Amino acid sequence: AQSVTQLGSHVSVSEGALVLLRCNYSSSVPPYLFWYVQYPNQGLQLLLKYTSAATLVKGINGFEAEFKKSETSFHLTKPSAHMSDAAEYFCAVSVNTGGFKTIFGAGTRLFVKA
Amino acid sequence: GAVVSQHPSRVICKSGTSVKIECRSLDFQATTMFWYRQFPKKSLMLMATSNEGSKATYEQGVEKDKFLINHASLTLSTLTVTSAHPEDSSFYICSARGVVSSGGAYTQYFGPGTRLTVL
Numbered sequence: 001a002q003s004v005t006q007l008g009s010h011v012s013v014s015e016g017a018l019v020l021l022r023c024n025y026s027s028s029v030p031p032y033l034f035w036y037v038q039y040p041n042q043g044l045q046l047l048l049k050y051t052s053a054a055t056l057v058k059g060i061n062g063f064e065a066e067f068k069k070s071e072t073s074f075h076l077t078k079p080s081a082h083m084s085d086a087a088e089y090f091c092a093v094s095v096n097t098g099g100f101k102t103i104f105g106a107g108t109r110l111f112v113k114a
Numbered sequence: 115g116a117v118v119s120q121h122p123s124r125v126i127c128k129s130g131t132s133v134k135i136e137c138r139s140l141d142f143q144a145t146t147m148f149w150y151r152q153f154p155k156k157s158l159m160l161m162a163t164s165n166e167g168s169k170a171t172y173e174q175g176v177e178k179d180k181f182l183i184n185h186a187s188l189t190l191s192t193l194t195v196t197s198a199h200p201e202d203s204s205f206y207i208c209s210a211r212g213v214v215s216s217g218g219a220y221t222q223y224f225g226p227g228t229r230l231t232v233l
Contacts, residue, residue, distance in 0.1 A: 036224075043207055043226040044158075051219070090157060094222070099171065100146060100211060102222060104158045 002027040002093045004105035012111040019063075019078040021108050023091030026072065032094040033074040034102070035065055037087050044090065050074060061085070086112045117141060118210045120225040127198055128233055135193045135228045137208030143188035144210035145220075149181070152205040152227070164191055188212075198232045205229050 007022040025031060032051050036044040048059025055067040065076045074091060091105040117140040127133050137147060146165050150158040162178075164170035164185035172178045180202075182194040191210075195202050208225040 041205075041227075041229070044224040046224075099163060100220075100222075101160065101163060102148070102209070103160065104150075106157045109155075 002031060002095050002101075002103055004091050004093050004103055006089075006091050006105035006108050008108055009106065010109045010111065012113060013081045014113045015083055016080050019076070019081045019085065019110065021076040021089050021091075021110065023065075023074045023076065023105060024072050025074060025091070025093045027093055027095055029095050029097060033065075033067060034092040034094065035059065035063065035074075035076045036090045036092060036104075038090065038107075039087050047076070047089075081110075081112045083112050083114065086110055118144075118208065118223045118225040120206075120208055120228050122228060123226065124229045124231075126231045126233065129199050130197055133195045133198055133230060135195075135206055135208070135230075137191045137193070137210065137225055139189045139210040139212060139223070142210075142212045142214045144191075144212040145188065146211040147185055147191040148209040148211070148222075149183060149191075149193050150207045150209065152207060154205075158207060161193075195230065198230070200232045203230055203232045 003026045005024045034049045035047040047063050048057045050057050050067045058064045063078045088107050090107050094102040119138045121136045149161045152158045160173050161176045162170040162172045164183050166185050166188050170183035185191040205227050207227040211222040
């Protein structure tokens with residue numbers, strides 16, 4: 001069975017600072033990996049996804065993530081935080097084992113200080 | 115881009131009543147639809163997976179008689195919370211997986227969610 005662990009339920013950075021949100025996964029088969037962002041009382045917006053192509057994935061709003069199989073990690077980064085980046089971020093893993101299923105991590109709340 | 119809609123966006127009901135939530139894929143056919151539940155400040159928990167025309171597969175711990183799922187067509191799935199109680203209050207999010215354009219890859223899209231409050 002697959003699982004996702006997001007390290008740190010809350011991350012606080014200053015505006016302009018590096019954003020690093022950590023995600024580790026466990027999967028018995030090659031996974032697809034995703035990062036989603038959720039603003040209050042809204043649905044999910046896909047930031048980026050890894051689907052077995054390039055290990056460094058670039059997404060929207062300046063975010064990127066690197067798939068590291070040896071570390072079973074898929075950390076999300078952004079060089080310079082903006083106030084509008086404050087939101088909840090979810091890492092997710094999808095596998096197809098006789099049926100497609102997506103499992104989410106617990107989420108990380110990003111706070112951006114002025 | 116592909117859109118998944120949910121209706122209603124917000125619903126308040128009395129304890130003991132049943133509530134139906136609709137999920138539609140607006141510009142693609144969804145071979146598989148998923149229903150998630152999100153508690154305040156928590157992650158999304160997969161409730162069930164449904165394929166068009168077949169019975170839904172429920173995750174462990176989810177009562178299938180409590181949460182009725184119907185996937186009658188390739189663009190519509192419904193979740194009915196039967197005999198709702200305050201503990202059923204939550205944010206319900208549907209998701210649809212399909213191919214938006216010919217030759218494209220299967221992609222999963224999420225709806226905006228439905229806030230259910232049971233008094």
